[in-house]
Amino acid sequence: MSGKFDAKAHVAHMEVVMGLTLEEDWRPVVEAHIAATQKAAELVLSFPIEEDIEAAPVFEA
Amino acid sequence: MSVGTPSPALTVSEIASSVGTGTLRAKEVVEASLARIEALNPAVNAFTDVTAQRATAEAEEVDAAVAKGEELPLAGVPFAVKNLFDIEGVVTRAGSKINRENAPAAVDATLVRKLRSAGAVLMGGLNMGEYAYDFTGENFHDGNCVNPHDLGRMSGGSSSGSGAAVAAGMVPLTLGSDTNGSIRVPSSFCGLFGLKPTYGRLSRYGTYPFVGSLDHLGPMARSAMDLALVFDALQGPDPFDPAQAERDSLVTLPELEKGTDGLRIAVAGGYFRQKTEPEAFAAVDKVAQALGATTEIDIPEAARARASAYVITVAEGASLHLDRITKRPWNYDPDTRDRFLSGTMVPAVWVQQAQRFRSWFREKIRRVFQDVDVILTPATPFSALPSGTKTITLDGETMPARPNIGLFTQPISFIGLPVVAVPVWLEGASLPIGVQVIAPAWREDLALRVATQLERAGVCSAPVAALDAPIT
Numbered sequence: 001m002s003g004k005f006d007a008k009a010h011v012a013h014m015e016v017v018m019g020l021t022l023e024e025d026w027r028p029v030v031e032a033h034i035a036a037t038q039k040a041a042e043l044v045l046s047f048p049i050e051e052d053i054e055a056a057p058v059f060e061a
Numbered sequence: 062m063s064v065g066t067p068s069p070a071l072t073v074s075e076i077a078s079s080v081g082t083g084t085l086r087a088k089e090v091v092e093a094s095l096a097r098i099e100a101l102n103p104a105v106n107a108f109t110d111v112t113a114q115r116a117t118a119e120a121e122e123v124d125a126a127v128a129k130g131e132e133l134p135l136a137g138v139p140f141a142v143k144n145l146f147d148i149e150g151v152v153t154r155a156g157s158k159i160n161r162e163n164a165p166a167a168v169d170a171t172l173v174r175k176l177r178s179a180g181a182v183l184m185g186g187l188n189m190g191e192y193a194y195d196f197t198g199e200n201f202h203d204g205n206c207v208n209p210h211d212l213g214r215m216s217g218g219s220s221s222g223s224g225a226a227v228a229a230g231m232v233p234l235t236l237g238s239d240t241n242g243s244i245r246v247p248s249s250f251c252g253l254f255g256l257k258p259t260y261g262r263l264s265r266y267g268t269y270p271f272v273g274s275l276d277h278l279g280p281m282a283r284s285a286m287d288l289a290l291v292f293d294a295l296q297g298p299d300p301f302d303p304a305q306a307e308r309d310s311l312v313t314l315p316e317l318e319k320g321t322d323g324l325r326i327a328v329a330g331g332y333f334r335q336k337t338e339p340e341a342f343a344a345v346d347k348v349a350q351a352l353g354a355t356t357e358i359d360i361p362e363a364a365r366a367r368a369s370a371y372v373i374t375v376a377e378g379a380s381l382h383l384d385r386i387t388k389r390p391w392n393y394d395p396d397t398r399d400r401f402l403s404g405t406m407v408p409a410v411w412v413q414q415a416q417r418f419r420s421w422f423r424e425k426i427r428r429v430f431q432d433v434d435v436i437l438t439p440a441t442p443f444s445a446l447p448s449g450t451k452t453i454t455l456d457g458e459t460m461p462a463r464p465n466i467g468l469f470t471q472p473i474s475f476i477g478l479p480v481v482a483v484p485v486w487l488e489g490a491s492l493p494i495g496v497q498v499i500a501p502a503w504r505e506d507l508a509l510r511v512a513t514q515l516e517r518a519g520v521c522s523a524p525v526a527a528l529d530a531p532i533t
Contacts, residue, residue: 014406019387026390026399033403036464037375040368041411044418047365055416058304061260061423061477061502 005042007035069097069230070525073138073287076233077180080127080137087123087137091116091182094139098184098231101528106206107216107225109144110151110186119182126180133180134294140234143220144186145193146170147267155269156189156219158202159385159392170267171299172236172278179294184232187222191394193238193271194378194401195219196246196466197446201394205448208250209526210492214445217250217466219243223281224251230525234282234291238268240275241370242440242470248281248482249495250445253523254512255281256288259502260477261306264299272377273304274416275370275474283523285512288481289313292505308503316506317513324507326354326435332363333438333469336455341439344485344494349437351520352511358433366422366472369415371464376412379404396463423476430501435511439469440482440495473499481508483521493523 011031015022022030067076067090079085095113102108116139123137142148145155147166154160168174173183188206190197198206198221206221208214209229216225220237224247227235237244239257248255256279263278270276280291296310328349334342349355360366379386379401386393386401393401429436442455446462453462473480479502482495498515500507515521 010406011403018405020402020405021387021390022402026395026402029399030402033375033400034406036461037372037403037407037411040371041407041415043365043368044372044415045411047362047418047421049414049417049421053417053421055413056420061306 005035005038007031007038010034067093069093071233072284073135073233073282074284074290076138077134077136077290080123081133083127085137087120087182088117090137091120091139094184094232101229101231104212104528105209105225105229106204107187107222107229107231108141108185109154109188109203109222110148112148112151112183112185116182116184119177123180123182134290135176136180138181138234139184139232140176140181140236141184141187141226141232142173142236143189143223143238145189145238145269146173146186146236148173148183148186151186153269156191156193156200156203159389160269166267168267171264171301172295173267175295175297181234187226187235189221190219191397192382193219193240193243194397195463196242197463198247199396201396207448208445209528210252211445214447214492215250217247217445220247220281224248224253227251227253227281227283228526229528234280234287236278237281238271239277239279239474240271241374241474242467244279244281245440245470245480245482245495245497246466248484249440249493252484252486252493253281253283254285254288254484255279255482256292256505257474257480258292258505259479261304262308263295264302264305266299266301270381272374274373274377277474285481285509285516286317288512289317289509311503311506313506313509317510319510321352321511321514324434324511325432326352326437326511327356327358327433328354329360329436329438330357331359333360336442336458336468337439338443340444340487340490340494341442343487344496345437345439347485347487348483348496348515348520351515351518354437356433358429358436360429360436360472361425362422363472365418366475367468369418370471370475372407372411372415375400375404376407419475426476426478434500434507436499438497438499440497441466442468444492444494469497473497478502479505479508481512483512483515484523485521
């Protein structure tokens, strides 16, 4: 991922896409959560994973 | 308070042996358990549903079966289950308000039926974090479940009642679920032995899910031998769990006598030696020293593993709740509501990449296990936090408490490895803390052997909390 993640804009957009109801006092908390998830995803996406590595449809350890 | 005999300190195997040989009746055991639940639950809030009538009837059945010469491996053992397990005739609330609108469960969950057929007696359903999205033991709807060793502290979650009920001596055995640490965290905070088996080992049929691709079920008890005894009874194929693997059952109880001779045991460094309070290091070091484990190994990319589990959890959990979180977010616990809402907004490629990384990480760890048999890490970065703690500071970094209690459990369950959380009481400590004993996939026997050895050496123990005085 590149560029700065704008949690406020992302939540405002996805709220409409998903038809969600967000009360105003929930909004900062939801924004903080998606920002934390984005931070985690950035770590995952920045890993140079080989193309032949697939997800397991039913995971077996 | 007045608690009848037998002692709440009896373990699963002690009760099963006494009832099985007729020196104790199941009915007496169950009556003592019911009395203790009634006396202590107002302070601890571990039970949400007590199935007293059923328990009494089941105890009578067990006594009759024993009198007829039937051999039951868990004869007369009282147990209780996290309230996401179906209990016939009881509404499966899964820690929520919303699910209370559902009809009562028509039949018991598979694992409840397995324990029942082994002679154990169900006492009821246990408090939990809403929809299992929790590490604290706090619940908006049912009230917080607190730590029996210090009523001002968290029990840990999300199998909060499962931890607190055993630590309080209400029952010697509970079942919980563990998606990212929800058996191991309350085992650490409440000072118990907890087993999270390999992903796909035990049937999850008849339990309310959280994140299907990461959900596990397992037992919590006060001795390692109890975990083995119960684990052996819980196994077996069930066509109704789509994620259960086609594997032969593993009989672990006879393996315990092998001890730890010949096992290559290592301590995880790197990620698992950072962001940790001193008591977590000290507990791992104490266990390692007792086992003669001097090798330190690296679990590569553990931070990415944890990050991947985090992304999968929020998105897959939100997917399960999409209809409800869209239509009636007001009915959720505010702490879970805002996480599920955010989970509906996660781009698909983030989740898919995390699932692919899961395959990569599994392969790497398989290679690590070519050189070692067992790995030790902290279970939690600290002992039980004071109730209501919102933020924690580790290595100078302040972060939200709720998601970060599972820092060390999350990368391990991410690839489904079996773990026994073992309880350590450091010298002079007033609270326990857990260590993860991690084995390769499908080798629960190795982790149980190590846990048993630690218990026999007196390094790990799970005493019943001294609750009687303040409750009287």
